[in-house]
Amino acid sequence: MKKIINKPENFIAEMLEGIYAAHPDQLTYANNDLHCLVSKHKVPGKVGISTGGGSGHLPLFLGYVGKGMLDGCAIGDVFQSPSAEQMFEITKEIDSGAGVLYIYGNYNGDIFNFDMAAEMADFEAEIRVESVVAGDDVASAGPANRGEKNTRRGVAGIFFVYKCAGAAAAEMMSLDEVKRVALKACDNVRTMGVGLSPCIVPRVGKPGFSIGDDEMEIGMGIHGETGIRRGKLLPADEIVDEILPQIINDLPYKSGDEVAVLINGLGGTPLEEQYVVFRRVHQILQAENISIARVYVGEYATAMEMAGLSISLLKLDDELKRLVKAQAETPFFKQFQL
Amino acid sequence: MKKIINKPENFIAEMLEGIYAAHPDQLTYANNDLHCLVSKHKVPGKVGISTGGGSGHLPLFLGYVGKGMLDGCAIGDVFQSPSAEQMFEITKEIDSGAGVLYIYGNYNGDIFNFDMAAEMADFEAEIRVESVVAGDDVASAGPANRGEKNTRRGVAGIFFVYKCAGAAAAEMMSLDEVKRVALKACDNVRTMGVGLSPCIVPRVGKPGFSIGDDEMEIGMGIHGETGIRRGKLLPADEIVDEILPQIINDLPYKSGDEVAVLINGLGGTPLEEQYVVFRRVHQILQAENISIARVYVGEYATAMEMAGLSISLLKLDDELKRLVKAQAETPFFKQFQL
Numbered sequence: 001m002k003k004i005i006n007k008p009e010n011f012i013a014e015m016l017e018g019i020y021a022a023h024p025d026q027l028t029y030a031n032n033d034l035h036c037l038v039s040k041h042k043v044p045g046k047v048g049i050s051t052g053g054g055s056g057h058l059p060l061f062l063g064y065v066g067k068g069m070l071d072g073c074a075i076g077d078v079f080q081s082p083s084a085e086q087m088f089e090i091t092k093e094i095d096s097g098a099g100v101l102y103i104y105g106n107y108n109g110d111i112f113n114f115d116m117a118a119e120m121a122d123f124e125a126e127i128r129v130e131s132v133v134a135g136d137d138v139a140s141a142g143p144a145n146r147g148e149k150n151t152r153r154g155v156a157g158i159f160f161v162y163k164c165a166g167a168a169a170a171e172m173m174s175l176d177e178v179k180r181v182a183l184k185a186c187d188n189v190r191t192m193g194v195g196l197s198p199c200i201v202p203r204v205g206k207p208g209f210s211i212g213d214d215e216m217e218i219g220m221g222i223h224g225e226t227g228i229r230r231g232k233l234l235p236a237d238e239i240v241d242e243i244l245p246q247i248i249n250d251l252p253y254k255s256g257d258e259v260a261v262l263i264n265g266l267g268g269t270p271l272e273e274q275y276v277v278f279r280r281v282h283q284i285l286q287a288e289n290i291s292i293a294r295v296y297v298g299e300y301a302t303a304m305e306m307a308g309l310s311i312s313l314l315k316l317d318d319e320l321k322r323l324v325k326a327q328a329e330t331p332f333f334k335q336f337q338l
Numbered sequence: 339m340k341k342i343i344n345k346p347e348n349f350i351a352e353m354l355e356g357i358y359a360a361h362p363d364q365l366t367y368a369n370n371d372l373h374c375l376v377s378k379h380k381v382p383g384k385v386g387i388s389t390g391g392g393s394g395h396l397p398l399f400l401g402y403v404g405k406g407m408l409d410g411c412a413i414g415d416v417f418q419s420p421s422a423e424q425m426f427e428i429t430k431e432i433d434s435g436a437g438v439l440y441i442y443g444n445y446n447g448d449i450f451n452f453d454m455a456a457e458m459a460d461f462e463a464e465i466r467v468e469s470v471v472a473g474d475d476v477a478s479a480g481p482a483n484r485g486e487k488n489t490r491r492g493v494a495g496i497f498f499v500y501k502c503a504g505a506a507a508a509e510m511m512s513l514d515e516v517k518r519v520a521l522k523a524c525d526n527v528r529t530m531g532v533g534l535s536p537c538i539v540p541r542v543g544k545p546g547f548s549i550g551d552d553e554m555e556i557g558m559g560i561h562g563e564t565g566i567r568r569g570k571l572l573p574a575d576e577i578v579d580e581i582l583p584q585i586i587n588d589l590p591y592k593s594g595d596e597v598a599v600l601i602n603g604l605g606g607t608p609l610e611e612q613y614v615v616f617r618r619v620h621q622i623l624q625a626e627n628i629s630i631a632r633v634y635v636g637e638y639a640t641a642m643e644m645a646g647l648s649i650s651l652l653k654l655d656d657e658l659k660r661l662v663k664a665q666a667e668t669p670f671f672k673q674f675q676l
Contacts, residue, residue: 001645272349
């Protein structure tokens, strides 16, 4: 967990300087604030989509700003929410009259600030804003998870919400329709992960938690939040055999369903191992008669150098399938029309 | 360095099963051997390009098989060369009459086997084969590096050789012309890296070397080969200030040159840190009046969970610039026409 950084307090500003220098044709920032990232690709009359959250999860969140996906992203310090003012500045920049949709993960700081930004947009700029809070993590579902107080954390499955809503906005759907699509994606995506090692927040300088050399934690969150079971590290197939049925039974996903699958590396787990895991996921879904329309394997939502991975399923209907397969082009995610 | 695998001896076969299951429309294998990966995208009359090498470096090598890049890849066990027979089977599969170019890194096992495969292709199948050996690593350049005995290891810069040669083949250039392009890319690319931590080969089960908690090694190879200096871990900018001038002075890259840049993560170093490094590379190249036509930041050639990264520069002329910017679509690398 050694870091290639300069002063910890400059980490995110320097990362952002690197990102703007690397992608000058695609990305810029609003209000002279590096943390207010917006796409240079503008489509008049299109619904604007913004997201935001703490840093340390690349390519989440800012990596999905670009053609066919998002229009802006408010960037906080590592694992810290950006401010409502930053979110508001982005909202003004990306609105082109059709309104703005906020899509973000279910974390208290983000909810508080995005709600405040939506009020500022309404009162100060007369921009209509709608919000969709993604909470796809099965492990953090409390007893009231199907009710009003959703305790599910937003994790890697938010990628699918961005993808579908972004494609819907690119089809020039209205704000209500893009919100409907985002909610449908949220309703149909579930994720669960396993953590093997901690990560170090640069300003803190030490691991966020400790875990034994032979241990893993099923259901750990992407900031190291407590999962549902800590135990001895199991072989890959046994990990999948423990996690995937909990995902399948949660929605539930049923025989005859069609899904998109995301195997997401948390940072420190090599791509080779992610494919070993997909192999087992593929076997189980075949046995369950759940067909796979689209597969993503790689790092989509990380926790810096944390070892581990997550599995996400998105249940598809004709509309979500069309939107998942639509073309997209951001500096961090590219997909040709499938 | 905990691994999500099953039995170590099944690691690569299970990884490959996962890859074929995930990308059934794009990838398949020849001779009923999972290690003989070929593209399903066939273009009659096109020069075939094949590569190969040990596993553990995803997306290198197999990740670059697809439209606009490579046609086949022979896959060895972790850090082990595949066999000449496997290379030969791929050669027969991807030849469509225009001949086949082998592009691979400068490692003895690979050279031995690819040379034997080329002889088998000639004698047993009458397929014309040419070979280009990539050796872009500045740190391993011995005194004879500009002469016949090139000691430079092939590292992340081979990505640029694949990209340019693949685009040249897609333009339907002849075998001689595609080879000329590949050699030109080799001549104009230089790489140097820094290693911070070891990785574990699954069959071995322990780290390949040890390094102090506060140490780094400048010039380390992607299998943990000895670099040129081990010392205390420096801040990001100081690492770049040590590495980049050695790259620039090696070719040398000069004021007025135009380059493509690759910041390559070795596996355990987060994308955030890679962008902090690009920020400094950008500053230095600006000061040197070397302009940047194209930037790649991410994991392009890894060493499983090793922490560290490398910096590559490719000097561009009009032809290489056109080829670098050409469209490509593989499961692991996608680029829209720029």
